[in-house]
Amino acid sequence: xxxxxxxxxxxxxxxxxxxxxxxxxxxxxxxxxxxxxxxxxxxxxxxxxxxxxxxxxxxxxxxxxxxxxxxxxxxxxxxxxxxxxxxxxxxxxxxxxxxxxxxxxxxxxxxxxxxxxxxxxxxxxxxxxxxxxxxxxxxxxxxxxxxxxxxxxxxxxxxxxxxxxxxxxxxxxxxxxxxxxxxxxxxxxxxxxxxxxxxxxxxxxxxxxxxxxxxxxxxx
Amino acid sequence: xxxxxxxxxxxxxxxxxxxxxxxxxxxxxxxxxxxxxxxxxxxxxxxxxxxxxxxxxxxxxxxxxxxxxxxxxxxxxxxxxxxxxxxxxxxxxxxxxxxxxxxxxxxxxxxxxxxxxxxxxxxxxxxxxxxxxxxxxxxxxxxxxxxxxxxxxxxxxxxxxxxxxxxxxxxxxxxxxxxxxxxxxxxxxxxxxxxxxxxxxxxxxxxxxxxxxxxxxxxx
DNA sequence: GTTTTTCCAATACGATTGCAATGTAAAAAC
DNA sequence: GTTTTTACATTGCAATCGTATTGGAAAAAC
Numbered sequence: 001x002x003x004x005x006x007x008x009x010x011x012x013x014x015x016x017x018x019x020x021x022x023x024x025x026x027x028x029x030x031x032x033x034x035x036x037x038x039x040x041x042x043x044x045x046x047x048x049x050x051x052x053x054x055x056x057x058x059x060x061x062x063x064x065x066x067x068x069x070x071x072x073x074x075x076x077x078x079x080x081x082x083x084x085x086x087x088x089x090x091x092x093x094x095x096x097x098x099x100x101x102x103x104x105x106x107x108x109x110x111x112x113x114x115x116x117x118x119x120x121x122x123x124x125x126x127x128x129x130x131x132x133x134x135x136x137x138x139x140x141x142x143x144x145x146x147x148x149x150x151x152x153x154x155x156x157x158x159x160x161x162x163x164x165x166x167x168x169x170x171x172x173x174x175x176x177x178x179x180x181x182x183x184x185x186x187x188x189x190x191x192x193x194x195x196x197x198x199x200x201x202x203x204x205x206x207x208x209x210x211x212x213x214x215x216x217x218x219x220x
Numbered sequence: 221x222x223x224x225x226x227x228x229x230x231x232x233x234x235x236x237x238x239x240x241x242x243x244x245x246x247x248x249x250x251x252x253x254x255x256x257x258x259x260x261x262x263x264x265x266x267x268x269x270x271x272x273x274x275x276x277x278x279x280x281x282x283x284x285x286x287x288x289x290x291x292x293x294x295x296x297x298x299x300x301x302x303x304x305x306x307x308x309x310x311x312x313x314x315x316x317x318x319x320x321x322x323x324x325x326x327x328x329x330x331x332x333x334x335x336x337x338x339x340x341x342x343x344x345x346x347x348x349x350x351x352x353x354x355x356x357x358x359x360x361x362x363x364x365x366x367x368x369x370x371x372x373x374x375x376x377x378x379x380x381x382x383x384x385x386x387x388x389x390x391x392x393x394x395x396x397x398x399x400x401x402x403x404x405x406x407x408x409x410x411x412x413x414x415x416x417x418x419x420x421x422x423x424x425x426x427x428x429x430x431x432x433x434x435x436x437x438x439x440x
Numbered sequence: 441g442t443t444t445t446t447c448c449a450a451t452a453c454g455a456t457t458g459c460a461a462t463g464t465a466a467a468a469a470c
Numbered sequence: 471g472t473t474t475t476t477a478c479a480t481t482g483c484a485a486t487c488g489t490a491t492t493g494g495a496a497a498a499a500c
Contacts, residue, residue, distance in 0.1 A: 016497075017447075038348040040260050043487065056449045065488065117347045124341040127418040128258040140421045177433035184413075184422070184430040189405060192412025198347040201360045202404070210404040213397035217437050236467075237477075263457065275459095276479050285458065444499070449492100456487065462480080469474070 023061050026051050027072040034072075035118040039125055042069070066132065073122050074136045079115060080105070081138060094154035095219040098147055098186065102211055105190040107197055108204055116198050140187070147183035154219050155179070182218045189214055243281050246271050247292040254292075255338040259345055262289070286352065293342050294356045299335060300325070301358060314374040315439045318367055318406065322431055325410040327417055328424055336418050360407070367403035374439050375399070402438045409434055 029051030033042050044065060048055040062068040087104045089097055107116035126133030176182060193210060196202035249271035253262050264285060268275040282288040307324045309317055327336035346353030396402065413430060416422035 036348065038259070038345060044489085045486080054449055056451095057447080059489075060446095060448060117344075120347055121344040123415055123419055124337075124344040125258060127337045127340055127415075128256065130420060133419065137419070137421075140416075176437055181430050181433040184426060185409060185434050188412035188416055188422070188427075188430065189409045190412070191415065192408035192410070193404075195343055195347070195411065195415070196360075196408055199343055199353065199357070200350060201357075202408070206404060207408075210401050210408065213401040214405050217396055264459085265457080274479055276481095277477080279459075280476095280478060442500080444497105446497075447495085449494085451493100452491075453489090454487100455489105457485075459483090459485105461482080464479080465477090467474105467476075470472080 019061065022057075023071055024075060026053070026058055026061060026068065027075040030068065030072040031076055031118045032114070034121045035114040039121045044068075069125070070132050070136050073126070073132070076115065076119050076122055077136070077138050080119070084143070094150040094157075095215060098150050098219075099212075099215055101143075101147065102186060102190040102215075103208075105187075106194050106204070106207055106211070108208075113198065116194055120195055120198060144180065144183045144187060147186060148179040151179040151182050151218060158220060176218065176220065186211075186214060186218060239281065242277075243291055244295060246273070246278055246281060246288065247295040250288065250292040251296055251338045252334070254341045255334040259341045264288075289345070290352050290356050293346070293352070296335065296339050296342055297356070297358050300339070304363070314370040314377075315435060318370050318439075319432075319435055321363075321367065322406060322410045322435075323428075325407075326414050326424070326427055326431070328428075333418065336414055340415055340418060364400065364403045364407060367406060368399040371399040371402050371438060378440060396438065396440065406431075406434060406438060 026047060030042055030047045033046055033050050044055050044058050047068070048058045051058075058068065062071065083104050084101060087100050089100050092100065104112075107113040126137060177185075190211060193202060193207040197204055197207050246267060250262055250267045253266055253270050264275050264278050267288070268278045271278075278288065282291065303324050304321060307320050309320050312320065324332075327333040346357060397405075410431060413422060413427040417424055417427050
């Protein structure tokens with residue numbers, strides 16, 4: 001028992017370490033460096049010192065720099081995904097639920113601002129290195145489909161029907177554009193507003209106002 | 221006369237060169253490098269060889285790398301601005317005029333895709349280096365105001381009035397959200413869709429469809 | 441016990457980086 | 471004419487880069 005206590009509390013831990021945890025710790029350090037100084041400042045030594053480890057350890061857990069970058073790229077994507085899952089308020093009406101989603105995508109506090117800067121840097125990286133990006137980035141379709149479903153159900157509730165609408169064409173009727181386009185618009189808008197906040201082209205207040213205005217028009 | 225011909229045709233030109241033209245040529249090379257390999261690949265030597273000049277010449281025209289980056293950052297912003305000016309179709313009805321603007325912001329051909337990748341890289345750079353960005357990036361307000369004016373005039377035409385609306389609050393009436401928010405939405409949406417195209421999260425067709433849907437709701 | 445494997449620190453190496461220093465040739469100023 | 475200034479090209483240098491290599495300490499396998 002005392003052995004086990006030592007193994008878990010002290011940092012002796014000489015064998016059988018949690019590889020994923022180690023990699024995640026290094027990736028977190030990489031993300032902090034990227035968020036503060038850009039991807040240009042991401043080097044093995046800099047990341048290692050930010051993580052408080054040796055460069056040898058970084059080399060032990062990542063074959064090369066590209067592997068480390070790819071892992072970190074996936075890590076930020078998963079972070080955003082996790083925050084979206086955690087902020088999923090299914091009990092709320094559809095419009096507020098969607099609003100909750102989209103607000104999570106805006107860099108409104110310092111934590112999300114850091115995350116957003118890192119994500120922006122990785123977007124630029126992904127645009128120039130499609131191979132690593134395509135293998136690692138998540139499919140945006142499920143989120144779009146979920147938002148579109150919420151829009152559909154809200155419109156169905158407004159027109160008196162309770163269930164989800166069927167497969168008929170939604171475009172063109174009084175409810176506005178088809179839900180899928182409306183979902184694409186909302187998500188791309190949140191992303192655009194987010195980067196404009198980070199580049200100081202837009203104040204957070206204006207961004208929230210614009211997003212709310214768009215939510216009003218999307219949900220009628 | 222023969223002297224003048226030589227001075228203009230041959231590349232002798234030993235004195236009195238156009239500094240701005242030289243800097244622009246170097247900045248263009250930097251933009252190409254950034255668009256193809258990212259800002260991480262931007263070095264004095266790489267840019268110089270892309271421009272077909274020596275690194276000594278680059279050093280002659282830029283105090284240091286930061287000055288070169290700042291000049292290139294402004295150059296891309298001016299390029300986009302120039303394309304917007306050139307594509308300004310004042311004779312068209314407001315909605316089509318705005319559509320012309322926004323379509324210019326989407327990376328729909330290879331030329332604008334390259335420009336967009338460079339712009340995306342510079343956005344990430346600007347988010348992390350606010351000092352250089354703030355001193356160099358253009359104010360987004362005029363463009364927003366122009367789009368808002370076009371929306372206002374379109375709505376005025378629809379309600380039968382001919383002139384621009386006055387200073388009364390536009391928000392909340394049947395025309396939709398206030399024109400300023402609608403303009404912010406349209407511009408941020410175009411930017412978000414643009415980066416999603418570059419990162420392959422979105423097809424150009426979906427982006428155009430989403431933008432057209434938003435134009436329909438913004439202009440009624 | 442011995443052996444093997446895992447984990448990591450330290451170091452070394454060639455390439456590349458930003459930048460300073462130097463040299464030179466031609467135009468401009470006189 | 472001479473002198474000065476501009477416009478580069480070339481070279482050198484210290485720092486940093488990614489990565490390969492070496493070594494050793496400790497757990498696991500035997």
